[in-house]
Structure formats: C-alpha cells, structure tokens
Amino acid sequence: MTRMTTDRERGTKGEGGGLASGGGASGGGGGGSGGVDVVVRRARRELTRGSLRAFCLTYLPHYFRFAPSAMHEELFGLLEGAVKERDDRGDRDFPGFRGVFLAVAAPRGHAKSTLVTLAWALWTLCHQTERFIVLISDTADQAVNHLSNLKRELSENDRLREDFPEAC
Secondary structure (H helix, E strand, O other): OOOOOOOOHHOOOOOOOOOOEEEOOOOOOOOOOOOHHHHHHHHHHHHHHHHHHHHHHHHHOOOOOOOOOOHHHHHHHHHHHHHHHHHHOOOOHHHOOOOOOOOOOOOOOOOOOHHHHHHHHHHHHHHOOOOOOOOOOHHHHHHHHHHHHHHHHHHHHHHHHHHHOOOO
C-alpha cells in the first residue's frame, strides 16, 4: 500500500503536520551552513523549485516516509499548477497575487494538512512564490498547532536552514 505518514502514525494530535514528540526536524544534512557544499545546496534548491514532491522528499522526509498515494500525487500537481499558472502569466514580480483557488476535501487522517498547510506553505515560503500565507482551521487550537509546526521546521530543520537561510 502506498501512502504518506499520517499524524496518527507519527503519534501526534489532530490532522496537522505536527512532529512526533521527542523528535527534531533535522531533515538530514550537515551541521551549519559550512557543513554542506554550496554546489549541493544550490542543486537541491533548483531541484525543488518547480516540484513540491521533490521539496517534500528532500526537506521533509520525516513526514513523507511512504510513497504518495494517487490522491497525494494529484494534490502535488494541483498545488504546483497554482504556482506555475501565476508564473506563466508573469505575476512572479508580485508573488502575493492569487489567481487560483483550490479546495481540498479528503477523509481525516489522509495528510491534507501535512501536504497543504505544512509542505506547500514551506515550499512557497522558501522559494518566495507567496508573500502571505493565511492558515484557516476548524479551531484556534488547530491553527496554532499548524503555525507552530511551520515555525518548528523553519527553526529546527537543518537542511532547510542550510539551503534557505533567508527564509529561516
């Protein structure tokens, strides 16, 4: 069976992309910014610029331990398409412009929040394709949890910090 890791499997609460307790968001990589060759960092950035899936596998492997399902592959395409469509129109100079709206519906526990609220938000933030990201959740606690997860990745994920110091 192919699927992404869900919060339930990681032992976290809700359907947010929270880290399992006791684990850091190292994301691999070396020590500080001097620990990884600049050519490797540049190659990872280029590889992930146009691919949310590559970004997830490169920077968030602790969330994406299993092969994505067909639903997740479709979401990757839809989310990438939203950014690409804007770039193709020449709106990249004003990355806050939203010309594409997307609603995602799937059963609980299918990693929607992990993929959209965490991974997509980090991807667009790191590659500077969105100026503002609004998190909307069912409850204030969920929204706070999602924001905490984003902040945790930006501050504790070594590979993100090495490759995107301007975002972290």
